[in-house]
Amino acid sequence: MANLTPELAAWKAKIEKHASGFGLDFFETIFEIITYDQINQFAAYGGFPVRYPHWRFGMEYEQLSKSYEYGLSKIYEMVINTDPCYAYLMEGNRMVDQKLVMAHVYGHCDFFKNNQWFAPTNRKMMDAMANHATRIRRYIDRYGVDVVEDFVDKCLSLENLIDRYSPYIRKRTEKERQEEARSKDQVGLLQVGREYMDEYINPPDFVQFQRDKRREEMESREKVPSEPQRDVLEFLMHFAPLKNWQQDVLSIIRDEAYYFAPQGMTKIMNEGWASYWHSKIMTEKVMKDSEIIDFADAHSGTMAMAPNGFNPYKVGIELFRDIEERWNKGRFGKEWNECDDIRVKSDWDLKLGKGREKVFEVRRNYNDVTFIDEFLTEDFCVRNKFFVYKFNKRAGRYEIDTRDFPMIKKQLLFQLTNFGQPIIQVENANFENRGELLLTHLYEGIEMQPDYMRETLRNLQAIWSRPVNLATVVDNQARLIHFDGKEFKEVVLQAS
Amino acid sequence: MAIREDHGRFRDIIRGRIKENFKKYVSHGEMVGKRENDFVKIPVPYIDIPRFKYGPKQRGGVGQGQGSPGDPIDGDPQDGSGEAGNSPGQHQLEVDISMEELADILGEELELPRIQPKGRPQADAVKTKYSGIAPVGPEGLRHFKSSYKRALKRYISSGIYDPKEPVIVPVRADFRYRSFKQVVQPQAKAVVIYMMDVSGSMGEEQKEIVRLESFWINTWLKRHYRGLETRFVIHDAAAKEVDEKTFFSTSESGGTLISSAYKLCQQIIEADYPWNEWNVYPFHFSDGDNWSGEDTRLCMRLLREFFLPNVNMFGYGQVESKYGSGQFLKDLEREFPSEESLVLSKIENREKILSSIKDFLGKGK
Numbered sequence A: 001m002a003n004l005t006p007e008l009a010a011w012k013a014k015i016e017k018h019a020s021g022f023g024l025d026f027f028e029t030i031f032e033i034i035t036y037d038q039i040n041q042f043a044a045y046g047g048f049p050v051r052y053p054h055w056r057f058g059m060e061y062e063q064l065s066k067s068y069e070y071g072l073s074k075i076y077e078m079v080i081n082t083d084p085c086y087a088y089l090m091e092g093n094r095m096v097d098q099k100l101v102m103a104h105v106y107g108h109c110d111f112f113k114n115n116q117w118f119a120p121t122n123r124k125m126m127d128a129m130a131n132h133a134t135r136i137r138r139y140i141d142r143y144g145v146d147v148v149e150d151f152v153d154k155c156l157s158l159e160n161l162i163d164r165y166s167p168y169i170r171k172r173t174e175k176e177r178q179e180e181a182r183s184k185d186q187v188g189l190l191q192v193g194r195e196y197m198d199e200y201i202n203p204p205d206f207v208q209f210q211r212d213k214r215r216e217e218m219e220s221r222e223k224v225p226s227e228p229q230r231d232v233l234e235f236l237m238h239f240a241p242l243k244n245w246q247q248d249v250l251s252i253i254r255d256e257a258y259y260f261a262p263q264g265m266t267k268i269m270n271e272g273w274a275s276y277w278h279s280k281i282m283t284e285k286v287m288k289d290s291e292i293i294d295f296a297d298a299h300s301g302t303m304a305m306a307p308n309g310f311n312p313y314k315v316g317i318e319l320f321r322d323i324e325e326r327w328n329k330g331r332f333g334k335e336w337n338e339c340d341d342i343r344v345k346s347d348w349d350l351k352l353g354k355g356r357e358k359v360f361e362v363r364r365n366y367n368d369v370t371f372i373d374e375f376l377t378e379d380f381c382v383r384n385k386f387f388v389y390k391f392n393k394r395a396g397r398y399e400i401d402t403r404d405f406p407m408i409k410k411q412l413l414f415q416l417t418n419f420g421q422p423i424i425q426v427e428n429a430n431f432e433n434r435g436e437l438l439l440t441h442l443y444e445g446i447e448m449q450p451d452y453m454r455e456t457l458r459n460l461q462a463i464w465s466r467p468v469n470l471a472t473v474v475d476n477q478a479r480l481i482h483f484d485g486k487e488f489k490e491v492v493l494q495a496s
Numbered sequence B: 001m002a003i004r005e006d007h008g009r010f011r012d013i014i015r016g017r018i019k020e021n022f023k024k025y026v027s028h029g030e031m032v033g034k035r036e037n038d039f040v041k042i043p044v045p046y047i048d049i050p051r052f053k054y055g056p057k058q059r060g061g062v063g064q065g066q067g068s069p070g071d072p073i074d075g076d077p078q079d080g081s082g083e084a085g086n087s088p089g090q091h092q093l094e095v096d097i098s099m100e101e102l103a104d105i106l107g108e109e110l111e112l113p114r115i116q117p118k119g120r121p122q123a124d125a126v127k128t129k130y131s132g133i134a135p136v137g138p139e140g141l142r143h144f145k146s147s148y149k150r151a152l153k154r155y156i157s158s159g160i161y162d163p164k165e166p167v168i169v170p171v172r173a174d175f176r177y178r179s180f181k182q183v184v185q186p187q188a189k190a191v192v193i194y195m196m197d198v199s200g201s202m203g204e205e206q207k208e209i210v211r212l213e214s215f216w217i218n219t220w221l222k223r224h225y226r227g228l229e230t231r232f233v234i235h236d237a238a239a240k241e242v243d244e245k246t247f248f249s250t251s252e253s254g255g256t257l258i259s260s261a262y263k264l265c266q267q268i269i270e271a272d273y274p275w276n277e278w279n280v281y282p283f284h285f286s287d288g289d290n291w292s293g294e295d296t297r298l299c300m301r302l303l304r305e306f307f308l309p310n311v312n313m314f315g316y317g318q319v320e321s322k323y324g325s326g327q328f329l330k331d332l333e334r335e336f337p338s339e340e341s342l343v344l345s346k347i348e349n350r351e352k353i354l355s356s357i358k359d360f361l362g363k364g365k
Helices: A006-021 A036-044 A054-070 A095-114 A127-142 A145-157 A174-182 A193-202 A204-221 A234-238 A242-265 A267-286 A288-301 A314-329 A333-338 A342-348 A356-363 A370-377 A378-383 A405-420 A448-465 B001-015 B019-024 B099-110 B144-157 B206-225 B242-247 B259-274 B293-310 B327-333 B350-361
Strands: A028-034 A076-079 A083-088 A387-393 A397-400 A423-431 A436-442 A467-473 A475-483 A487-490 B039-043 B060-063 B092-096 B125-134 B176-185 B188-199 B229-235 B240-244 B278-286 B314-319 B341-348
Touching: A006 A028, A006 A095, A006 A267, A028 A036, A028 A095, A028 B259, A036 A054, A036 A076, A036 A405, A036 B001, A054 A423, A054 B001, A076 A095, A083 A095, A095 A127, A095 A267, A095 A288, A127 A145, A127 A242, A145 A448, A234 A242, A234 A423, A242 A267, A267 A288, A267 A314, A267 A356, A267 A370, A288 A314, A314 A356, A314 A370, A314 A378, A333 B188, A356 A370, A356 B060, A370 A405, A378 A405, A387 A405, A387 A475, A405 B060, A423 A467, A436 A448, A448 A475, B099 B206, B176 B259, B188 B206, B206 B242, B206 B278, B206 B314, B229 B242, B229 B259, B240 B259, B259 B278, B259 B293, B293 B314, B293 B327, B314 B327, B314 B350, B327 B341
Parallel strands: A028 A083, A436 A467, B188 B229, B188 B278, B278 B314, B314 B341
Antiparallel strands: A076 A083, A387 A397, A387 B060, A423 A436, A467 A475, A475 A487, B039 B092, B125 B176, B229 B240
């Protein structure tokens, strides 16, 4: 790891000035120069220099190294959402690449600092990750690598079962919720026609008796959780019979999942925003004439769409540019939407000049779901040749299904919501009054992959220790999958 | 670096040294993926931690590009949603590599020794190749283009070039000539003769195993011998020589006389591949059933008297099948308990192909 060369340091200062000049607002950004091997290592660690020991980082590392060594791909830039922001430059890249990366990184840093979905993230995550590593290493020393690793594997299998929106909502804790549910309950008293008769028909000791009875009843019937909970990891932390170290490991995995969640929620926006700015800063300010070809090559490489693929960089940058143009020309609002005349529309220009202001507002307030929901237009889809593909069972291949705008939007939103993963929630921790865990899958018309589902249930059962149940849909039938640690049972549920 | 530990642990899981129960998550893929010209796609192993997720076939997605509804889209579409964090989201990595690299990777993975070709090194042929440019040489080999370029350069750099009258007069120092280099081409010649039992008891699965296995053997030997020749022999009760395509697609039925194949192999070698010039590699794949003990004895005699003293290696791979008794392997083991150039390998199923290749090629013969 090395500090910047004087030449790079000079460019960094310039680019930083230009970025601020455009109105970007970022934490202090520290660039470090590292070798390709280090960059692969850091990338395998999700950008961090230290993570807890786990084989999957080794696997990522192998994939990255191999694809670099075989010349398939290389990582241009890496930036960590912390304060100060750390970013890495790869040793031996061309100067034009380094400049591009720095400009791109300032885009990311601005996004990290200002996008509201990043507001609750821990900006000292570098320290937290190192701390997690130390804790897990300590458990490995005490309990053995196999035991700890097995448990980590099981937790990772449930890693995606968090409630991505929970950091943005102040939630009552489970305890508060229980208290509330209890106090709300009416005590069963006798009906009284006339108010003055009340104390004779319901004497105080009877009221007290009814109250006690009611409470007892409530407590015995009490449902945990009182309402379905999507943060399965949190639920397990509190209610599964875990040893202290296991609980701690689970909390580590959960913390890290929450840390990475906003990056997944804003992938299109974040990359689009950074690309928008690297392109602007490079083409308008920083690039030398002699570098234009190399820049164009690198830029188009990033924006390239694999045949029929979907590239978040490309979609993001195009959408931001589209928004800027629409707000510059006033192409929004009631009058624009109600205008049917193609000619009028194509010449529509109110010269509002609000584009820049609007994109900054968008980068502050939106995530990928709301971004696509609000700003994806039919016109944009046609221009960018979007389509929906489906798997054709008869032909045994993926086929273009439709280019219908509402369908495209629906599909896109669906695959962004919850990262395109099934939504699972804890329904009952005392299912059938036998201490069994019941999860429900909020079925949205797409079934889960059965072998993965079963393996995941197996891991869940190992953590819960009592049998676990999952209500989902298999082969177009609502079913309850039951796993008791030895075998699976499937029961068809009646439509309710 | 800590990543080395993690990586080592991952490799251990892949190799099945630890965490046996994880084997099922390792995505093997086909070892020989698509083959396009000189390139193959091989998947890099990946362990998928099970999660609740949608079935891929049901999911669909959004893409960009040409085409109208109903048109197929190429390959499996990439997942657009991306992974959390900064790492790329692809799951199965496919790598395009050349056959030579593939052989090297195979060698590295299986820790195979380099082959020491036998045969005389003086058989190397020396060839003359005109590939260079030199400042001296006979006029007959003058290279007009480079000479003109030199002269033009000289004109421009000394400022006497006149675009209106672009006449170039070369001087002595401008002239360039073709020059030759002597290239030594090693002439270690090698032939692989594949023999396969196609009697009724060898099913599709067994043949697929033989196909994969011979692909890898070929890849490895080609890395060491330029111009490797391959011959194919199939046999049931009688043997015949066939081409590669037929070799892998034929399904016969009936009995098995292994000696028929060995005899034919002997004839091929005697006719076309004299021992002193050729490295010879006969490979025989069978499910281990032979018609009679007498025929087996004949095979043993052929092996002892003809093959083993002369070939680099004689490989016998026994593919497990429902019907085969696997007796032949046992007979060979009994007959030649410590014969260096006879390599025996048992291939129970697809997963054992790699270890069987290691059996065959691990001796560096």
